[in-house]
Amino acid sequence: MNRALRVFPWRGISRRLNERFLSSITFPPARAAIYVGVVVLLAGVIPVGPAVAQQNQSDPAVWKVGLARVDITPTEPIWLAGYAARNKPSEGVLAPLFAKAMLLEDFQGNRGLIITLDIIGFRENVAAEVARRIEEKTGLKREQVLICFSHTHTGPIVSLGAVAGYSVDEPNRAVIESYTRRLIEQLGDLAASAAESLRPAGLQWGVGVAPFVMNRREFIERGVRIGFNPRGYVDRSVPVLKATSPEGESLAVLFGYACHNTTLTGQHYVISGDYAGFAQAKLEEELPGVQAMFVTGCAADANPHPRGEIEHARQHGSTLAAAVREVLGGPMQPVRGPLKLAYRRVDLPLQQFTEEQLRAMAKGPDYLAGNARRMLEMLEKGEPLPKTFPAPIAVWQFGTDLTLVALPAEVVSDYALLLDSALGHLKLWVAAYCNEVFGYIPSAKVLSEGGYECRGVYVAPGFFAPEVEEVIVKEVREMAAGLGRPVPENWYR
């Protein structure tokens, strides 16, 4: 799994698709694009929530925050997610796993719920069940719920139905199914508890830095493998959102880092939340009464460094907690409403291959071969190959103080740079691993270079095309502009 080799058909195909795509689109001037975006989006982004607010309707600095948490540590041995080479279920618990909720209600009564999970991720069918359960319990609609995965690789597989990508037998699959059903129930109850605990609060945010993330795309003679690349780009920022009581007492801290939660490897069979879990625990230990919640950034090509030992995970957790505390101890910016939310399912383009190209890929490294074989089977059955994959993208706009972009799946670091440019560098939080995790979303640059992050969708057949970058950036820009974020006229593309 760690040997990632460049695959030769990639470059030519990517370039050809890129040229065709670029020639078929004429970009309107930026102002017109914003205008069109605003008009198109009006129906989708009108603030949601009860029309009548009980609190001060004129002060956008006034919020209500509802907090809740639930222990989601598996109670029996269960197959752990993230490393296909594992050959047995978990053996004990190093640290408990949690689901945590923060419900925000702005001065106009608009509501949004953030759930953070010490879980690797789950796909659309589980996300839909979670959203349905939360709506039943709280009335919150899908677009009002943001699910953030810590992407721990020492947590359970979460799946309904068949489990792809792991050598799991039926009894172990049944354990996963039963854990997942219970988790869905727990998340409904968690949302209800958060709604019951709403209390007046203020919000502030700031950005710090932590040093242990490392670009993992190591270039070797034969291509790109998973290793370390000190010259490769990583996003080392630590965004922090703090909720405080009207008296100034800290209630909760939501913090991010763009680093794969993979300090621990396939050799580890003991449950934990890896560095992100240790960071949350450390903060909660040092700040009694405060709920700490972790949000992953664009980390698909970024690993912790060093890694491999439990001690490394603890150490990175402490480093990240210290970075968060540094932000909390400094001047933070006020975050005011109104809270405006957008949630869109966007069709991301997939590369189109000939049968001959797929046959060549099926002989390549595992991370390409499996997907290529599935596509060949489809061709043999006479089924058409998919042209797109639907991905949920969310944007949360906090007045004019902060934009939270929530991308789904495993997104490479380049997107932090692309979105900085397309949306403006300030008052921006770029998160990934949100709502659904279904595969790797590469940049055009990564696709042209090859390597593991080119593996595409892993819950269905398909490899993302280089145009995915343009589609996502343009969509997010439109969504943010539609919600009232001023976006720059000129940007890099």
Ligand SMILES: [Zn+2]
């Ligand atoms: Zn991953």
